[in-house]
Amino acid sequence: VRTGNGYDVHQLVPGDGVTLCGLFIPHDQMLSGHSDADVALHALTDALLATCGAGDIGDHFPPSDPQWKGAASRIFLEHAAGLVRARGGTIMNADVSLIAEAPKVGPHREAMRRNLAEFLGISLDRCSVKATTNEKIGFVGRREGIAAIATATVVYRGADA
Amino acid sequence: VRTGNGYDVHQLVPGDGVTLCGLFIPHDQMLSGHSDADVALHALTDALLATCGAGDIGDHFPPSDPQWKGAASRIFLEHAAGLVRARGGTIMNADVSLIAEAPKVGPHREAMRRNLAEFLGISLDRCSVKATTNEKIGFVGRREGIAAIATATVVYRGADA
Amino acid sequence: VRTGNGYDVHQLVPGDGVTLCGLFIPHDQMLSGHSDADVALHALTDALLATCGAGDIGDHFPPSDPQWKGAASRIFLEHAAGLVRARGGTIMNADVSLIAEAPKVGPHREAMRRNLAEFLGISLDRCSVKATTNEKIGFVGRREGIAAIATATVVYRGADA
């Protein structure tokens, strides 16, 4: 069994909403980035890649590559999940902590978990989405950005206990 | 086997001490929050809930609910541990990293670990408390707050390898 | 099976390069610290110690101890790995996320992973190094420091499933 972590952050700029865990939430700011800037899926993509030492999201999907402009980040996550499976891995669970002053994540948690379950092809009880503010301090507290911390646990056939 | 993460932060304000891992440590600041603002136990509560997709601490214990005003955060952690067990989970280990410029955690580490072992009902060797400063930079480095990152690993009977 | 986390940060000051995962990378800044200030190895050392509740890196290698001045941080990591093994542990995997605005980590990833594999005595596919910027915000975004988040998973003989 192997566990990987992931961390990502994107800047908030004036806009009409943010995409988190593949879900669009209306808001008076948007996340800035080359793709849809879904920090949650980016962090989780990194956590999955980490379980088999397969580099990071910037490696697989360079921000300099025009084909990923505005891309839905589920593409990145599904790619990582496919790569894990191709190496004999079974995804045990996936967990994301969103660190954001706003918008509120709670009302959208279940829809976000369902997205993770669909993108990863695992059961809902293995998918977790949590959220906290940064209590008004730091770059998150000043609403300059949203951060995400992810964890993924994978058992590799043959290789692992 | 499933692993969850947790992150929490609370602001430091003038006061006479902080409660971390259920232990009161005299200090020239206090943590601000609705409950006792124990960032370590809050992060660990989230990590446990994450292992079965059971939402987050704000879900189970809304800060808007007056009954949690000044509450000892062990209540939150014990609730999460009970929920994990009710779903067939055995807690393999619990780990917290405290990120704080002060007070020093080292002298209190063993008492904090004993608290975790008691609250979670697991052996002491499965309980870890670590600490680091933020090297005087960022909101932690400016002593505006204390952050905590937690990890919990749980094996669910039947469901998991 | 038990999973530990680690977090570390060091300040960037004017200099000629940084040491990350045991690799020196020329850069117009250096990391400030008592040892070689390798945040990646420090975070990973903490993650390993966490899996058996063995305190943290500051406990084992006090910054106040002159013998660690300028020390190569592989010493700290190898000590933690040895301690884990002495307690019956087998390291399943090790993962580090570097959070740095610069220098670029991608070109050095494979050399860093080879270092981890050597220091820990495990196969390369069990070693992961990832990197992300902080998108120009926060203390990392202002190039005031570099942070690292690590995860290590260990199976303890007899004690664990």
Ligand SMILES: [Mg+2]
């Ligand atoms: Mg990103």
Ligand SMILES: [Mg+2]
């Ligand atoms: Mg809290």
Ligand SMILES: [Mg+2]
């Ligand atoms: Mg350090």
